[in-house]
Amino acid sequence: MGLAASASPAAAGKYASIVIDADSGAILHAANPDSRSYPASLTKVMTLFLMFDELDAGRFKMDSMLPVSAHAAAQAPSKLALEPGDKISVRNAVLALVTKSANDVAVVIAEAIGGTESGFAQMMTRKAHALGMRNTTYRNASGLPDLGQMSTVRDQATLARALIGHHPGYYKYFSTRQFAYEGQVITTHNRLMLRYPGADGIKTGYIHASGFNLISSAKRGDTRIIGVVFGGATGASRDKHMGQLLDKGFAKLKRGETVEVAEAEAESDDMPNIDELVAAAQSAKAPAKPSGKIVLKAPPAKKVAMRAPSRAASNDDDDDDDEAVGDADPSSWSIQVGAFSEYRPAHKAATDAAKKLGGLVSKGSIDIDKAGAAKKPVYRARISGFNEDQARAACKRLERAGKSCKLVNPNA
Structure with missing residues (x-):
């Protein structure tokens, strides 16, 4: 194939x-x-x-x-x-x-x-x-x-x-x-x-x-x-x-x-x-949307969306190298379940949310997104690898359980 x-x-x-x-x-x-x-x-x-x-x-x-x-x-x-x-x-x-x-x-x-x-x-x-x-x-x-x-x-x-x-x-x-x-x-x-x-x-x-x-x-x-x-x-x-x-x-x-x-x-x-x-x-077909089946793995590195530098080709205006992510699917949606001042509680929050979601994250990945200044970082607890419908369904399930959840649009 x-x-x-x-x-x-x-x-x-x-x-x-x-x-x-x-x-x-x-x-x-x-x-x-x-x-x-x-x-x-x-x-x-x-x-x-x-x-x-x-x-x-x-x-x-x-x-x-x-x-x-x-x-x-x-x-x-x-x-x-x-x-x-x-x-x-x-x-x-x-x-x-x-x-x-x-x-x-x-x-x-x-x-x-x-x-x-x-x-x-x-x-x-x-x-x-x-x-x-x-x-x-x-x-x-x-x-x-x-x-x-x-x-x-x-x-x-x-x-x-x-x-x-x-x-x-x-x-x-x-x-x-x-x-x-x-x-x-x-x-x-x-x-x-x-x-x-x-x-x-x-x-x-x-x-x-x-x-x-x-x-x-x-x-x-x-x-x-x-x-x-x-x-x-x-x-x-x-x-x-x-x-x-x-x-x-x-x-x-x-x-x-x-x-x-x-x-x-x-x-x-x-x-x-x-x-x-x-x-x-x-x-010049546009790529098909991802099929949406995705596998919970160990936490990968932080992900940061960005615009390409000005030296890029004229049609290269929305991504830097590795989608600023290192080759994750740029069409992948994420959910954010909290923001913390330290890495460990952020990872725990994402892990706990993943457990509550069960099969909805059968192939997803936990992503702890580090933001803010070096002396006062913010660790955003995220789960990535959804299509839009899956991300919305995941947030609804967490909200019904009394948990905080925010959609993260890959194009935002």
């Missing part, structure tokens, strides 16, 4: 995918492998690659403290909300990138290594070309919108394979499910990794101009494969499609098959609905 047959179609005109054998580099599937698009937060894989190079060279240690500049602190969400003058350890910086996809932290790393973010971006591009990523250019360290920041699924697969090969000891950080930072429990945005057998990384990405992107790697026995998808219409449909591609990749390796395809072609048995993708691109 192709991406077009999933819960919603691919983002019009943006779809590309590839699956490779991590050991040999042999291509197991490809569709539009050399079509250039925006990598979004997949950019942070290269940011981390250069930090891992620095660690190997001894210029930094995992407990080295990195300063936060005004430029870094001013980055759009998703972010840790660092302030100018703060410091963060390399270890926490790495964890913040692989889980929360924190844009402010990406710039902290860039400035620590390259002096300036633009200088670091030049280092990133040189590294990309040295690795054979001939169609990739970087302009920033985070993946926030920039018309000049482009890559391909082939190049991103090359990057992932090189990172796993060159830095196997550091690659394990991409398997991180949660980490604690200053009272927050931050959960990975990579939900496919949490449920696909053998998956152990590596990175999600989203801006409006790119659609939902993903690099995944999974291992079965001694066999590892890497998949890259650009242009999913939703995080859920992208993840479902990636799972299908990985399944077929493992099956092909088991049969001893590989396939090489030319640019803009798709392997027919892997993408039987490629015509639907083309039709969607030509007619």
Whole structure:
């Protein structure tokens, strides 16, 4: 089943995918492998690659403290909300990138290594070309919108394979499910990794101009494969499609098959609905509404809606990287059941509400949204992953039980 047959179609005109054998580099599937698009937060894989190079060279240690500049602190969400003058350890910086996809932290790393973010971006591009990523250019360290920041699924697969090969000891950080930072429990945005057998990384990405992107790697026995998808219409449909591609990749390796395809072609048995993708691109269909079935999981990182920076493409005016969320479905509604001065009571309130809702949140996620000033934060207890009707039904049930509940419109 192709991406077009999933819960919603691919983002019009943006779809590309590839699956490779991590050991040999042999291509197991490809569709539009050399079509250039925006990598979004997949950019942070290269940011981390250069930090891992620095660690190997001894210029930094995992407990080295990195300063936060005004430029870094001013980055759009998703972010840790660092302030100018703060410091963060390399270890926490790495964890913040692989889980929360924190844009402010990406710039902290860039400035620590390259002096300036633009200088670091030049280092990133040189590294990309040295690795054979001939169609990739970087302009920033985070993946926030920039018309000049482009890559391909082939190049991103090359990057992932090189990172796993060159830095196997550091690659394990991409398997991180949660980490604690200053009272927050931050959960990975990579939900496919949490449920696909053998998956152990590596990175999600989203801006409006790119659609939902993903690099995944999974291992079965001694066999590892890497998949890259650009242009999913939703995080859920992208993840479902990636799972299908990985399944077929493992099956092909088991049969001893590989396939090489030319640019803009798709392997027919892997993408039987490629015509639907083309039709969607030509007619610029809007993505279908999510089906609404959603799974209560551990609390992910905070979510913050925002407008895209002015450097974004003209049609990229309503989202920053990761929907400022790290690839959650931007059409997903939430409910808020309270606001607290500390994280723990907020999480307890959301958990208690989820228990009362029962089946209404069978696939939802608890989200503790940190807002306010650093010295006086407000932790908003939310449950996300609803469509509008489900969110309204959930609030009605809680209100009947005497509990506070407020709808959170994703477009508000």
